[in-house]
Amino acid sequence: MLLEVKDLSLSIGILRLLDRVSFAVDRGQVLGLVGESGSGKSLTALALTGLVRRIGGVVTGGVILFDGQDLAGLPEPALRRLRGKRIAFITQNPMSALDALKTIGDQVDQVARLHLGLSRRAARARTVEILTRLRIPDAAQVARAYPHQLSGGMKQRVVIAMALAADAELIIADEPTTALDVTVQAQIVMILADLVRQRQIGLILITHDMGVVAQICDLVCVLYAGRVAESGPVETLFAAPRHPYSAALIGCIPREGMAPGALKGIPGGVPSAAAYGDACCRFAERCPRADALCRRTRPPERIEGGMTVACHHPLPLLSAAPEVAR
Amino acid sequence: MTKAAEPSAGADPILALSGLTRRFQSGGGFLRPARSMTAVRDLDLTVARGDCVGVVGESGCGKSTLARLAMRLIEPSAGRILFEGADVTHIRGRRLRALRKKLQMVFQDPYASLDPRYTVRDCLEEPFRALGEKVPAGRVEQLLDQVGLPRAFAGNYPHQMSGGQRQRVGIARALAYRPDLIVLDEPTASLDVSIQAQIIALLQDLQRQHGLTYLFISHDLGLVRYFCSRIVVMYLGSVVEVLEDPQAAPAHPYTAALMASSFTPDPTARATIAPMEGEIPSPFALPPGCPFAPRCPRALDRCRSAYPPTVPTARGRVACFNPIEA
Numbered sequence: 001m002l003l004e005v006k007d008l009s010l011s012i013g014i015l016r017l018l019d020r021v022s023f024a025v026d027r028g029q030v031l032g033l034v035g036e037s038g039s040g041k042s043l044t045a046l047a048l049t050g051l052v053r054r055i056g057g058v059v060t061g062g063v064i065l066f067d068g069q070d071l072a073g074l075p076e077p078a079l080r081r082l083r084g085k086r087i088a089f090i091t092q093n094p095m096s097a098l099d100a101l102k103t104i105g106d107q108v109d110q111v112a113r114l115h116l117g118l119s120r121r122a123a124r125a126r127t128v129e130i131l132t133r134l135r136i137p138d139a140a141q142v143a144r145a146y147p148h149q150l151s152g153g154m155k156q157r158v159v160i161a162m163a164l165a166a167d168a169e170l171i172i173a174d175e176p177t178t179a180l181d182v183t184v185q186a187q188i189v190m191i192l193a194d195l196v197r198q199r200q201i202g203l204i205l206i207t208h209d210m211g212v213v214a215q216i217c218d219l220v221c222v223l224y225a226g227r228v229a230e231s232g233p234v235e236t237l238f239a240a241p242r243h244p245y246s247a248a249l250i251g252c253i254p255r256e257g258m259a260p261g262a263l264k265g266i267p268g269g270v271p272s273a274a275a276y277g278d279a280c281c282r283f284a285e286r287c288p289r290a291d292a293l294c295r296r297t298r299p300p301e302r303i304e305g306g307m308t309v310a311c312h313h314p315l316p317l318l319s320a321a322p323e324v325a326r
Numbered sequence: 327m328t329k330a331a332e333p334s335a336g337a338d339p340i341l342a343l344s345g346l347t348r349r350f351q352s353g354g355g356f357l358r359p360a361r362s363m364t365a366v367r368d369l370d371l372t373v374a375r376g377d378c379v380g381v382v383g384e385s386g387c388g389k390s391t392l393a394r395l396a397m398r399l400i401e402p403s404a405g406r407i408l409f410e411g412a413d414v415t416h417i418r419g420r421r422l423r424a425l426r427k428k429l430q431m432v433f434q435d436p437y438a439s440l441d442p443r444y445t446v447r448d449c450l451e452e453p454f455r456a457l458g459e460k461v462p463a464g465r466v467e468q469l470l471d472q473v474g475l476p477r478a479f480a481g482n483y484p485h486q487m488s489g490g491q492r493q494r495v496g497i498a499r500a501l502a503y504r505p506d507l508i509v510l511d512e513p514t515a516s517l518d519v520s521i522q523a524q525i526i527a528l529l530q531d532l533q534r535q536h537g538l539t540y541l542f543i544s545h546d547l548g549l550v551r552y553f554c555s556r557i558v559v560m561y562l563g564s565v566v567e568v569l570e571d572p573q574a575a576p577a578h579p580y581t582a583a584l585m586a587s588s589f590t591p592d593p594t595a596r597a598t599i600a601p602m603e604g605e606i607p608s609p610f611a612l613p614p615g616c617p618f619a620p621r622c623p624r625a626l627d628r629c630r631s632a633y634p635p636t637v638p639t640a641r642g643r644v645a646c647f648n649p650i651e652a
Binding site: 151154185186187189213214215234235252253256258261266267 | 384519530586589590594601606
């Protein structure tokens with residue numbers, strides 16, 4: 001297993017923001033971390049790379065096993081050697097990841113020079129090759145351009161190129177397409193999916209869009225208010241979501257032939273971390289299936305039909321889950 | 327240019343735009359000529375009372391310029407705007423203020439469109455104050471009821487509310503004068519999918535209760551097909567297709583590409599994603615002929631030299647030399 005997160009708990013100050021979060025992703029797989037804003041997705045990504053320490057985050061329990069090594073207790077210098085080399089991070093807004101005063105080539109070169117010790121010339125050749133592979137037309141020319149001269153889609157490809165420059169084994173992409181146009185969004189998502197298959201990279205894709213999850217993820221982990229609601233293979237989740245929250249999230253996307261008025265949304269909003277209850281299901285306030293039990297006992301995780309679901313009253317199992325050939 | 331007449335959509339057109347054009351100039355200075363671009367070009371559109379017309383396109387297609395033109399927030403370079411049969415293209419002063427009572431707008435970003443120093447009550451009373459009118463007794467409470475916010479919210483400031491709640495205030499403000507037509511400029515683009523679905527459901531309820539007419543601007547074709555009764559597709563300032571039935575199959579290759587780029591929440595439908603190559607060209611340097619031709623899989627030689635005329639189809643109208651047959 002490339003990355004295995006077990007019972008990860010994390011606090012900032014007195015706020016307990018992640019509560020026993022577990023998931024795993026292997027080489028050649030795409031894991032989708034899904035949930036609304038405030039569910040803990042981006043925080044999980046920061047925890048995996050150790051960056052959460054810079055905003056005062058403390059891992060209070062659990063392990064983050066990357067290739068067998070626990071990152072949770074790793075000192076900063078060792079983490080710094082991993083970040084950008086074996087674990088790469090793609091942000092939502094490519095502009096925030098690029099230096100406006102340096103050329104594209106200099107920024108991508110830097111990664112290979114730092115982590116692989118390549119010469120200036122070798123690094124540039126590698127950069128142009130990677131940019132070409134990401135289907136950037138006239139890559140040598142683009143390498144001499146500054147970020148403001150490129151479109152949003154091109155900039156996001158450059159950020160992906162930076163992730164590939166040191167042969168990262170795990171890429172964490174935090175809403176990589178949210179800031180892009182619809183047609184460009186589809187291009188970037190397909191590029192990421194191809195990279196995972198061809199280079200056997202592990203990809204963690206953070207998104208609130210179940211449509212994107214359905215398109216490229218193999219595994220999915222639905223987070224709600226700092227806890228895992230449901231996780232497992234993506235086909236199983238979409239064929240028969242067990243947790244009412246997963247079902248509601250899927251129901252938020254308009255689809256072909258949906259009856260007028262069928263799109264309802266989820267009433268209310270995600271609770272703030274200060275209002276997290278401990279001995280209860282945190283979704284109970286918004287859940288159509290909740291009863292008194294949900295408000296006083298934390299639902300145990302049960303594993304059925306390949307899915308892990310934390311719910312007192314899960315939706316019924318699909319009797320014959322369709323086998324999906326991949 | 328030949329053009330198919332805009333069909334008198336329904337018996338009672340509330341808004342009729344004809345030949346509407348808006349050019350912008352950029353840059354220019356000592357020794358450097360200004361560049362000009364056409365944000366909206368020769369646009370014809372009729373909105374029938376009670377209708378919900380969706381305008382869809384990617385960034386730079388002119389959909390927000392169209393919204394601002396229809397609202398009379400910016401002046402057109404050419405063309406006419408008829409509201410309830412009266413020419414309002416150049417009205418000013420008292421007549422324009424009277425028009426604004428019937429014609430309201432909800433903006434994309436509820437964080438930017440609400441004054442941080444106004445309470446919800448101030449914000450909902452402001453439309454009346456701006457025209458020197460007395461605030462009808464109980465109107466603020468009534469508006470809060472209509473958009474599903476607790477009356478106690480009247481004393482809240484924007485920073486005390488979530489994005490979805492702020493957008494409800496934005497909608498309540500647009501409703502203050504009981505308008506006939508509301509222009510919705512991407513009202514859900516900055517919200518979570520779960521909140522987006524809530525807002526769309528609210529807008530549908532309000533339309534039914536108050537007999538409102540909507541002009542809905544969006545980049546999300548899936549959402550427009552669910553929410554709207556008529557779809558206008560724009561690309562680089564021009565209307566490329568009008569679909570009278572939102573579920574109709576597209577005739578223009580760009581509409582087809584938009585559909586193929588949207589992610590359906592169904593992992594078994596993966597094969598249908600076919601990302602379009604290339605990106606939107608700069609509106610300052612449009613290619614001759616059809617602006618979509620450089621990216622179009624169906625482009626003919628004449629698409630690169632002449633602008634295609636708009637012709638009626640069984641499903642609406644299309645501006646294409648080589649449309650997809652039904």
